[in-house]
Amino acid sequence: MANVLRMLGIHKRFGPVKALGGVDFELEAGEIHALLGVNGAGKSTLIKILSGVYTHDEGTIEIDGQPVELGSPRAAILAGVATVQQHPELVPDCTGVENIFLGHEGRKPGLFARIDRTAMRAAAQKLLQRFPIEIDLEARVGEMPAVDREIVAILHALRNENTRILILDEPTSTLTEREKASLFQLMRSLRAAGIAIIYITHRLEEVFEIADRFTVFRGGRNVATLTSQEATERGISIPELLLDEKAGDLFPERDGKADGDVLLEAKGLGRSGLFSGVDFELRRGEILGIFGLVGSGVDELSKTLFGAIRPDEGTMQVKGKAVRFRGPHDALKAGIFLVPGDRRTEGLAMTQDVVFNTTVAHLGRASRLGGLLKFGRNRLDTEALARDVGLQPFELDRPVSAFSGGNQQKIVIAKGLFRDSDIYIFVEPTVGVDIGARAKLYTLIRELSRRAGVIVMSSDCDEVHGLADRVMALYKGRPVETGGWNASRDQLLSAGIMGARAA
Incomplete structure (x- = not known):
């Protein structure tokens, strides 16, 4: 099939840190392509370049054979690239229809501008006819199950008819097996309609279930691109590709x-x-x-x-x-200390830095008599715990919202370790x-026990x-x-x- 996307020789640096070192990546029209890599491998940086959040330092990007400059998220959308983040920002009190067309509601003509809800519903039905999936778009998003919220976010990304490339970041992380099946049904419909999907996941078993091909990133480079069948026939272990060592x-x-x-x-x-x-x-x-x-x-x-x-x-x-x-x-x-499953709303203060989030679990330990914080001691304790959990990058003054989801999870666990409970x-x-960081966290939990x-x-x-x-x-x-x-x-x-x- 023809390539809808070619990224050639992509470089990206953040100061002295080389995030991408000459990456090549190709995406065919109408394929589901899984993007794999441990935290810090470079896959998130590549996706942010493609979605216009970052600009690349070197290299070229082609969509449908034409060079493009994706200098902003708006430029990426106009070029046909849409992204659904791991935690889609939806308005819970609005319906599915209202969230799909948020910011593009349309107005009825007249002296007083009013939202054209009839036109919005008609446009939503056209989307469902194009990508058949069972969902009640008149329901409020806050009352929807997780899979329906994910579908609403995808339909929001597809409301532009020129969308050719859809990026899905960890869409199954909070779904049940039945909900995952519904999402995969929609993804197959999108593939049949010619939309190419870049699918980011840490669940390796899903690669063989849904992906046509997968690409493994390690150390800021693309180290392998294979079909699931090729990997099976050649006896290639994805965990070993991710880690460059025997998975054990x-x-x-x-x-x-x-x-x-x-x-x-x-x-x-x-x-x-x-x-x-x-x-x-x-x-x-x-x-x-x-x-x-x-x-x-x-x-x-x-x-x-x-x-x-x-x-x-x-x-x-x-x-x-x-x-x-x-x-x-x-x-x-x-x-008793709880490390909650929903780190963003229950486990972390997203705008605060790593030191704050780690030590807030035990203010008695973190402060002196009179409530004055032990700034030096708290930083040393946080540094030790951040090393224990393998935090990357090791930047304790960075707000936790700037870390990847996996590293946010490490910070929540460090917070629990700071508490020192029974x-x-x-x-x-x-x-x-x-998978690499998971093994380290399992060892920490075992040591804690x-x-x-x-x-x-x-x-x-x-x-x-x-x-x-x-x-x-x-x-x-x-x-x-x-x-x-x-x-x-x-x-x-x-x-x-x-x-x-x-x-």
């Missing part, structure tokens, strides 16, 4: 059966309409894994254990003492984190099964029998996605 075992070795004291116990814990009947014990020296898809009640359970949601049934004990938390402040006093709850701990009790809650079955000493599953708010604490990966997966009890 992603998960650290387990220490054996934990025999520490019981730190946290739940009996019949529930909250009406969210989850019910949850029983478990957490001991010092172990990782308890809880697997559940989005909507299973896992997130609500984590917030209940942290005091943000009050249970209406069951009991909790911390170190043998019955507790009823009035809020997170009580949970913190009891020695009980840690990690929700989706490696969302948006590349040697002095504390750790709960890992995740919609990634492999993560739960590979990391935890004991496992359980939630399905539609109810615990499901997994065949004992030593459940196999398949038993855990079946329990979490179908509610099927182990044989």
